[in-house]
Every structure is written in C-alpha cells, then in structure tokens.
Amino acid sequence: MYQYNAEDSNFLVERVDQFEKQLKRHLAGELDDAKFRSLRLRNGLYMELHAHMLRVAIPYGTLSSPQLRSLANVADKYDRGFGHFTTRQNIQFNWIELPEIANLLRELSDEGLHAIQTSGKATRNITADPLSGLTEGEIEDARPYCELIRRWFNLHPEFSWLPGKFKIAINGAKLDETALRIHDLGLRLVRNSKGQLGFSVFVGGGLGAAAMIAAETASFIEVEDILSYLESTMRIYNLKGRRDHQKKLRIKFLVRELGAEEFSRLVDEDWQQTKNDSKLKLNLVELEQLKKDFSLPIKPIDLGGFEEKVDFNYSIWKNNNVRSHKVDGFSIVNISLTKLGAAPGDATSEQMRILADLSEKYSAGELRTTKRQTIVFPYVRKDQVFNLWQSLEKYDLAIPHQGTLAQIVACPGRDYCDLAKAVSIPIATRVQERFNDMKKLLDIGNLNINISGCENSCAHHHVADIGLLGMQKNGEEYYQITLAGETLYETVIGKKLGPSVSGENIVDAVETVVNVYLEHRQNQERFTEVFKRIGITPFKEKVYE
Amino acid sequence: MSEILQIESILNKEYESVDLVSFQEWLENIDKLSNLSVGVIIGPSDDVSLIKGHFDFIELIALDFNNFDDGRGYSQAYLLSKRWQFSGEIIGINAHLDQLQFMIRSGVTSYILLDSYIGLNEEDYANGFSICYQEAVNNSGLQQKY
Ligand code: HEM
Ligand code: SF4
Numbered sequence: 001m002y003q004y005n006a007e008d009s010n011f012l013v014e015r016v017d018q019f020e021k022q023l024k025r026h027l028a029g030e031l032d033d034a035k036f037r038s039l040r041l042r043n044g045l046y047m048e049l050h051a052h053m054l055r056v057a058i059p060y061g062t063l064s065s066p067q068l069r070s071l072a073n074v075a076d077k078y079d080r081g082f083g084h085f086t087t088r089q090n091i092q093f094n095w096i097e098l099p100e101i102a103n104l105l106r107e108l109s110d111e112g113l114h115a116i117q118t119s120g121k122a123t124r125n126i127t128a129d130p131l132s133g134l135t136e137g138e139i140e141d142a143r144p145y146c147e148l149i150r151r152w153f154n155l156h157p158e159f160s161w162l163p164g165k166f167k168i169a170i171n172g173a174k175l176d177e178t179a180l181r182i183h184d185l186g187l188r189l190v191r192n193s194k195g196q197l198g199f200s201v202f203v204g205g206g207l208g209a210a211a212m213i214a215a216e217t218a219s220f221i222e223v224e225d226i227l228s229y230l231e232s233t234m235r236i237y238n239l240k241g242r243r244d245h246q247k248k249l250r251i252k253f254l255v256r257e258l259g260a261e262e263f264s265r266l267v268d269e270d271w272q273q274t275k276n277d278s279k280l281k282l283n284l285v286e287l288e289q290l291k292k293d294f295s296l297p298i299k300p301i302d303l304g305g306f307e308e309k310v311d312f313n314y315s316i317w318k319n320n321n322v323r324s325h326k327v328d329g330f331s332i333v334n335i336s337l338t339k340l341g342a343a344p345g346d347a348t349s350e351q352m353r354i355l356a357d358l359s360e361k362y363s364a365g366e367l368r369t370t371k372r373q374t375i376v377f378p379y380v381r382k383d384q385v386f387n388l389w390q391s392l393e394k395y396d397l398a399i400p401h402q403g404t405l406a407q408i409v410a411c412p413g414r415d416y417c418d419l420a421k422a423v424s425i426p427i428a429t430r431v432q433e434r435f436n437d438m439k440k441l442l443d444i445g446n447l448n449i450n451i452s453g454c455e456n457s458c459a460h461h462h463v464a465d466i467g468l469l470g471m472q473k474n475g476e477e478y479y480q481i482t483l484a485g486e487t488l489y490e491t492v493i494g495k496k497l498g499p500s501v502s503g504e505n506i507v508d509a510v511e512t513v514v515n516v517y518l519e520h521r522q523n524q525e526r527f528t529e530v531f532k533r534i535g536i537t538p539f540k541e542k543v544y545e
Numbered sequence: 546m547s548e549i550l551q552i553e554s555i556l557n558k559e560y561e562s563v564d565l566v567s568f569q570e571w572l573e574n575i576d577k578l579s580n581l582s583v584g585v586i587i588g589p590s591d592d593v594s595l596i597k598g599h600f601d602f603i604e605l606i607a608l609d610f611n612n613f614d615d616g617r618g619y620s621q622a623y624l625l626s627k628r629w630q631f632s633g634e635i636i637g638i639n640a641h642l643d644q645l646q647f648m649i650r651s652g653v654t655s656y657i658l659l660d661s662y663i664g665l666n667e668e669d670y671a672n673g674f675s676i677c678y679q680e681a682v683n684n685s686g687l688q689q690k691y
Contacts, residue, residue: 007690011676018673022643030665031643035613039643121614151678152691157650158623158681161616227679238620273628279680283691 001064001366002147002293004112012109015116015155019043020102027098042122042160044115045101052096055118056108058369059150060128060143061089065356065365070111072352078104083352085337085345087371087409087460088167089127090118094416116154121162121249123153123234127169129177130368130376133296136326139189140197142172144290145223148282149187152227159234163241164249166234170199179371181205181214181491182463184251185233190220198222203233203263204255207457211493212252215260217267223287228280232271236263297364298379301329309386316438317389317400331385333363333377334370334402335392343425344410345373354395362388371460372409372448374402404441405449405514406432409460413453413470414477420453422470422477422503427451430507435514444514447527451479463487465527466513467494468506477503483513483539484531492528498540512542555584555607555657558634563604568596575599586638589617593624600631610648611639611659619651626652627682646673652682 004012019039026036037047046053056071063071071091075083078100079093086092096104108114118125126146133141149168153159159166169178172189180186186202198220205214221229240258242248255263274280323332335355338344347355355375359367362384363377370376380388392398401407408431411417413424428451435441450464454471461467467482478500485494501509516539520530531539554562565584566574568591579602586607587593596603606625608618618637625631637648637656642665648656658667677687 007676007688011674014674025665035641035643038614121616154678155646155674156679156681157647158619159616160647161614161619161644163616235620235623239617243615277680286691 001062001297001364002143002290003064009109009112012112012114012116013106015043015114016102016105016109019105023098023101038120038161041120042117043105044118045096046119047098051094052098052101054093054096054101054104054115055086055090056093056113056115057118057125058089058091058113059125060132060146061130061369062132062143063367063369064111065360065367067111067113068352068356068359068367070108070113072349072356074104074107075349075352077107081349083347083349084343085347085369085373085375087345087373087458088125089130089369089371090125091369119165121164122160122166123150123156124165124167126150127167127178127183127371129171129173130370131173131177131323131332131378133294134325134327134332134378135173135175136324137174138172138326139191140172141291141294142170142189143294144287145172145187145189145226146170147290147294148287149226149230153230159231159238162234162238163243163254164251166237166251175488176491177370177488179460179463179487179491182207182211182460182487183214185230186214187226192220196222199226201229201233204252204260205491206250206252207460207462208250209247209455210252211457211462212256213491213493214252215255215263217260217264224281224284225275227282228274228277229267229271231280232267232274235270236266240266296327296379297366298327298330300327301381303329303381303383306383311386313393313398313400314386314389316442317398318385319442320400320404321402322385325379327379329382331380331382333380333385333388335375335377335397336399336401336407337373337375337397338399338401338407343412343416344408344428351395351397354397358388358391361391372402372407374407400438403446405435405444405447406441408432408449408451409464410451411453411458413451417453419456420470421455421472422453422479424451424453424459424470427468427479427503427506431510434507434511444518445524447514447517449510461485462493463491464494466510468510471500473500473502479503479506481506481509481513481543483536484528486528489528495536497536498544501543509543513539516542555605555636555638557584557605558655565607571596575602578602584636587621589615589621593621597629600629600633603631603633605634605636606631607636607638608653609639610637610641610644613641613644619647622648622652623682626654642667650677650681650683 025031044055084092128142128146167183168185169180169183170187171178182205188200201218202214203217241254321334364379368376408428410424410428414420448464449466450459450461451468452459452461463485469480480500481497482494563584571585582604584605588609637653640656642662
C-alpha cells in the first residue's frame with residue numbers, strides 16, 4: 001500500500017507547526033476572526049457555536065488498518081468516541097477542543113493522515129472510485145493520478161485563495177462511482193483512437209439550489225499534460241470567477257455565465273502558453289513508482305473445490321453486500337454502517353478498531369470508504385467471506401442493506417445542523433421502519449433514497465432514484481420529492497415530482513413511488529429505466545391522488 | 546480600501562522614492578505618465594493584461610493584497626513575472642504575514658506588510674516549509690518534489 005515517505009511526513013508536521021502558531025496568535029487576539037477562519041478552514045477546522053468540527057481527509061478513499069486505528073484513537077481521546085464518514089471520502093469529528101487541535105493533528109500525521117485543504121476555497125480532497133483497481137473493464141486505477149494531482153495542488157501558491165471551494169473527482173472505471181459530473185471538476189480516464197491514455201475533463205458541476213451537470217471542456221488531454229491544463233482551468237476561474245455574490249462563488253456559475261464553449265476557449269488560450277513547459281509535465285517516473293505502490297497485494301488463486309456455505313441470512317447479506325472481483329478467487333465486501341435511528345456514516349471507535357482488525361485478517365489490512373458512507377474490504381478470499389460475515393454478525397456489522405432502499409444517505413439535518421430547514425435522520429428511520437421486511441427489500445432491489453435537510457444538498461438528493469429535500473412551509477417541515485436522478489451509468493438531475501409533501505405524509509409518498517415502480521417494472525429494469533419509459537405522470541397521479 | 550490611497554510613493558530596490566498611481570489613473574494618462582517612471586498600483590479586479598505592452602515605461606508594479614480572501618493577486622503576479630516577463634519589481638502591498646509564502650512563490654519580489662503585523666517573526670511565514678510540490682515562479686530554498 002502506498003505510504004508517505006519521510007519528506008512528506010515532515011511536510012505534514014511543518015503544516016501543523018504553522019497552524020499551531022496561527023492558532024496561538026488568534027487566541028492571543030493577534031489574528032482576527034475573519035482571517036483565522038480562512039486559515040483554519042484550510043486545515044479542516046470548522047467552528048460551530050459550542051464545538052469544533054475537524055474534517056480529516058481519506059485521500060482516494062483508501063485507508064490502512066493502522067490509519068483506521070489512529071482515527072479510532074482520535075475519536076476516543078479528542079472526541080466523544082465517534083467519527084462520521086462523509087460522502088466525499090473524509091471523516092469528521094464533531095467535538096474537538098480548540099487548544100488540542102495541534103496535538104491531534106500531530107498524532108494523525110504519524111500515520112500519514114492530515115486535514116489539509118479539507119475545507120476552504122482551495123482544491124479539496126480528490127476523490128476516486130472506491131473500487132479502484134478491483135473491477136473488470138477498468139481503464140486504469142485512478143489513485144496514482146489522484147495522488148500526483150493532490151500533491152500538485154497542495155498549498156499551490158497561485159490557487160490557494162480561489163473564489164470558492166474546488167472539488168475534483170477522478171474515475172477510471174466503467175461505471176461512475178465517483179459522481180464526477182456533479183463535481184467542480186471531474187476527470188475521466190480514457191484511451192484515444194491511438195490507444196494513448198488521457199483524460200476527458202468536465203467542469204462546472206455541483207448540486208445545491210442551482211444543480212448543474214459539469215460540461216465537457218476537453219475530450220482528451222494527454223496524461224503528461226493534465227497539470228498544466230488543470231492550472232489553466234483554475235487560472236481562468238481564479239481571475240474571472242464571481243467573488244461578489246456569496247451564492248455564486250462556485251465555478252459552475254462562471255461556466256454558466258460564459259457558456260461552456262467560451263469557458264473552454266479561454267482555458268485553451270491560456271493553456272497554449274504553458275502546455276509545452278517541461279516543468280509542468282506530470283512526472284512519469286513518479287507515476288510508474290506510484291502504480292507499483294498502488295498495485296494490488298493479491299494474486300489469482302484457484303479455489304477449485306470450494307463450496308459456498310448454505311445459510312439463509314448469510315445468503316441475503318452476500319447477495320447485497322458482496323461483489324465480484326476482477327482477481328480470481330477474491331470478492332469485494334461492502335460493510336454498511338447504517339443503523340436504525342443513527343446518522344448514516346457514524347462509526348464508534350470500537351467499530352473502527354474491529355474493522356481494522358478484521359481488515360488485517362481478511363483484506364490485506366486495507367479498507368476503502370464510499371460515497372454511500374459504507375466501508376469496503378477490497379481483497380477478501382472467496383472461501384473466507386463466510387468467516388468474515390460471521391465475525392461481522394458478532395459485532396452487529398453485518399447489516400444486509402447495501403444497495404437496497406434501506407441503505408439511505410442522509411445529512412445530519414435539523415438534529416445537528418444549524419442551516420437545516422427540516423429533519424433528515426428521523427425520516428430515514430421512518431422509511432427504514434416502513435420497509436423492514438427483507439423479502440420486500442430484496443424484491444425492490446437496488447434503489448437509492450437520499451435525504452438533505454436544506455438546499456445545500458449535502459446528501460446529494462438530486463442524483464438519487466428518490467431524493468427528498470427538506471424545506472419550511474408555514475412554519476412546518478415539508479419535503480420536495482425528486483425522481484430518477486443518477487450518476488452511476490450517466491449523470492441525470494432528478495425531476496421534481498410536484499408540490500412538496502408534509503413530514504407526516506412523506507413516508508407514504510415514498511412508499512407510493514416505490515409501488516408505482518414495482519407495478520410498472522419489466523424484467524430487471526432499474527428505477528431510472530422505468531422512469532424513462534413511463535415518464536413522471538403515473539408517479540404524480542398516485543402520489544397526489 | 547482607504548489604506549491603499551494613503552500610499553502615494555514607495556521605495557524601490559535602490560531606496561529611491563517612486564510615485565505611485567492607480568491603475569485607472571495610469572490607463573487614462575498613459576502618454577503623460579510614460580515619461581515619468583511611475584509605479585502602478587493594481588487591485589484584484591483590475592485587468593492586468595491591459596498594461597502588458599507598456600512595461601518599458603513602468604518602474605514598478607504594486608499588487609494590492611489587502612483583501613485576504615481575494616486570490617486574484619497571485620495569478621496577476623504569475624502572469625506579470627512569468628508569462629509576460631515584467632523585469633521591474635513586483636511589490637506586494639498591504640500584505641498579510643500568513644500569505645507571504647504564496648505571494649513570493651507566485652512572483653512577488655518584495656512586500657510591504659500591513660501595520661498590524663509589525664513585530665511578528667516574518668521568517669516563520671515566508672519560509673515555513675522545507676519542501677514544495679509544484680512548479681512555481683520562485684521555489685528558491687525549497688526542496689522540489691514533483
Ligand atoms: C452539520 C454539518 C454540515 C454543515 C453546516 C454543512 C454545510 C454545507 C454547505 C453550506 C454546503 C454548500 C456549500 C456550497 O455549495 O458552496 C455543503 C455542501 C456539501 N456538503 Fe455539507 N454540511 C454539513 C455536513 C455534511 C455532511 C455530514 C456531509 C456528508 C455526509 C456533507 C457533504 C456535503 C457535500 C457532498 C456537499 C457538496 C454538495 C454539492 O455538490 O453542491 N456535509 N455543506
Ligand atoms: S444539507 Fe443542509 S441541513 Fe443537511 S447538513 Fe447540509 S447544510 Fe445541514
């Protein structure tokens with residue numbers, strides 16, 4: 001597994017030292033709130049009224065078992081024994097004491113973990129397909145590219161004070177598990193007609209009140225040239241992006257105002273000045289080294305006589321949570337952290353330690369985190385999946401939700417978030433209670449429900465099969481329903497169903513939508529396929545009957 | 546901001562006083578000012594490309610970094626020094642201690658801090674790191690890992 005070397009670790013320590021000095025100056029009244037805010041956000045630290053939240057990066061969603069243990073220790077020592085896995089391959093701690101922050105960060109840096117640029121108006125943690133390197137038909141593992149691009153934009157002198165945050169995702173697989181076209185910038189690994197490897201570049205995606213799908217600004221940029229192309233994109237954004245309007249800071253507004261074509265033209269014009277600069281070429285020697293560091297720690301094995309155990313509960317869990325691996329003899333195992341009534345993505349320090357131990361026993365000590373807030377074991381031998389399941393059962397971690405409607409993505413909502421217009425988690429709980437029959441869940445199959453408590457759209461409700469957005473109407477909580485959004489096969493923003501529905505009736509409405517789907521489904525059609533075929537009307541008629 | 550308007554002249558490398566004019570004033574009086582070797586103050590929203598053809602007549606450029614969160618100055622510094630090869634001084638005015646490392650690496654050749662930072666250890670912020678991960682206009686003193 002790839003690990004930082006001594007220079008990189010030293011850099012992390014230098015960054016903590018610097019931040020500690022800034023914090024001291026702030027506490028001594030020498031650095032005002034506004035400036036300190038800007039600086040602390042770039043170190044992942046949010047300040048709420050009574051507590052501080054720290055967001056730690058999990059680059060490309062890959063964690064080693066010692067790293068996960070280190071996160072568990074932080075949860076115990078500096079928080080209340082919890083961490084929260086987010087939708088963008090970060091983990092958040094919600095109860096951090098300000099004076100302890102430097103020690104906490106130093107402890108994490110011992111394991112190569114950091115919170116650099118996990119917030120603020122700069123390049124955020126770069127996300128990758130959590131199944132990178134594991135699935136059939138992948139063009140290439142995206143993680144070495146993520147790492148090189150992450151490094152390049154780490155404290156970049158020119159682009160650390162952008163108009164708004166800048167989120168990048170990179171996908172090398174057939175299906176898009178990264179939702180790259182709802183990112184500020186998405187890179188898709190592709191091969192051109194000559195078989196050369198490069199990137200298609202998509203710019204200006206994002207959700208929120210003005211949901212937009214990123215436009216393609218370049219269909220093929222050679223691997224070597226990607227850094228200079230990204231710099232040109234950021235330069236145009238840095239110079240021309242809106243800074244005058246709090247709600248128009250993100251690059252999507254610039255792309256929309258200029259038009260995607262004009263935006264690409266400006267980027268290209270700038271890029272012509274730098275694309276031949278040898279100092280801006282991606283370092284191909286380093287790339288090769290990283291490819292080795294990220295290569296899979298397993299070899300195909302022949303499990304000739306192996307027979308799967310017969311157990312009803314096991315087979316349900318396996319059906320939902322286990323996927324086939326491109327390497328013979330192995331499986332990919334998904335572990336859901338979602339529990340009834342708890343915030344999706346929450347993990348206790350104990351769970352983290354158990355997962356770390358189990359990953360060493362069953363998955364070469366490596367774990368991945370996903371945008372559905374689940375944990376993946378990437379290298380489980382097929383003949384050990386049953387044993388793993390038994391261990392997970394023992395610790396209450398064998399929830400067979402993965403991929404079913406019960407694996408709901410919900411933001412903290414009004415229970416924890418100041419900006420919320422409505423609750424999210426209690427709605428998730430009520431939906432799970434309504435659909436608590438495993439037979440029914442299996443019959444419904446793969447169906448995503450995402451719930452955001454306000455227009456900031458932290459739970460990505462626009463791109464779920466069924467999206468719920470909390471809002472206020474005459475002082476009461478209502479939910480707007482959107483249908484048939486998706487990112488996996490193509491990127492589609494869900495369509496609004498009609499008038500918002502009261503909190504009281506929202507679970508009935510969800511059930512009605514599911515029933516209309518089941519009624520019209522032919523063969524194995526997915527929700528979005530049925531929606532495309534029959535349109536919105538049958539859903540509307542039944543929900544607003 | 547008002548602080549900027551108070552700067553009417555600045556010392557150059559040779560410690561000679563150079564008169565400063567605003568970008569707007571300079572554009573409106575190019576002919577007259579070209580003979581006087583003035584310095585031009587450029588703010589974040591000024592279109593820096595407009596003075597590209599006039600470098601021979603500009604003694605120095607003062608980029609205004611007063612607004613902490615407005616990062617356009619860094620791209621302006623890059624364009625002036627690297628792409629258009631302005632050979633005079635590029636002075637960062639109204640500079641913030643915590644941003645010196647970014648300014649210098651983007652091509653700012655000297656700086657004048659805001660008064661509120663006087664007495665703090667500048668070295669800590671100008672050179673807080675031993676390594677850098679990307680090509681920049683000025684990476685001196687940094688181990689380059691890229
Ligand atoms: C209570 C804590 C939280 C607050 C106050 C908060 C606030 C916000 C705000 C204001 C935005 C919009 C920013 C913009 O578009 O410029 C945002 C976006 C986002 N948040 Fe949160 N958030 C919170 C928790 C979370 C959690 C727990 C997650 C993950 C599960 C999350 C994931 C996201 C994502 C993915 C976006 C980007 C959506 C997009 O593409 O536009 N947030 N958040
Ligand atoms: S979507 Fe709104 S309510 Fe939910 S966490 Fe984000 S800001 Fe808070």
